[in-house]
Amino acid sequence: MDIFLTATEARQRFLELLADVKDGERIIITHHGKPAAAVVDFERLQLLTELARLWQDPQSLDHLRAAHEDLRAGRVYRLKGDPTVQRLIALARKKGLLKRSARACFHSSFSAPLH
Numbered sequence: 001m002d003i004f005l006t007a008t009e010a011r012q013r014f015l016e017l018l019a020d021v022k023d024g025e026r027i028i029i030t031h032h033g034k035p036a037a038a039v040v041d042f043e044r045l046q047l048l049t050e051l052a053r054l055w056q057d058p059q060s061l062d063h064l065r066a067a068h069e070d071l072r073a074g075r076v077y078r079l080k081g082d083p084t085v086q087r088l089i090a091l092a093r094k095k096g097l098l099k100r101s102a103r104a105c106f107h108s109s110f111s112a113p114l115h
Helices: 007-012 014-022 042-056 058-072 085-094
Strands: 002-006 026-031 034-039
Touching: 002 007, 002 014, 007 014, 007 026, 014 026, 014 034, 042 058
Parallel strands: 002 026
Antiparallel strands: 026 034
């Protein structure tokens, strides 16, 4: 939920606003009745920054589109629990997407990318 405050109100309630932001609220600070600034938690800011970077990178955007198409077409695999690297590799091998290399006893080599 968004909370709209004037700059004066925000200044008076600043410490309270920090607690609200930690609880998931977005604070919109207005100046002369128009939105002028927003206060969001730091993790959300980092996420938004990273998403903006992805949307500006053509290769990343192509990968996102391909993943979305795979999802829409039903080309997904469901895992119970956390998707660890080991579990993903095991699933890919089971589905024939990966082959075990001759050096597998030392490390994993991939013969096909996972999407």
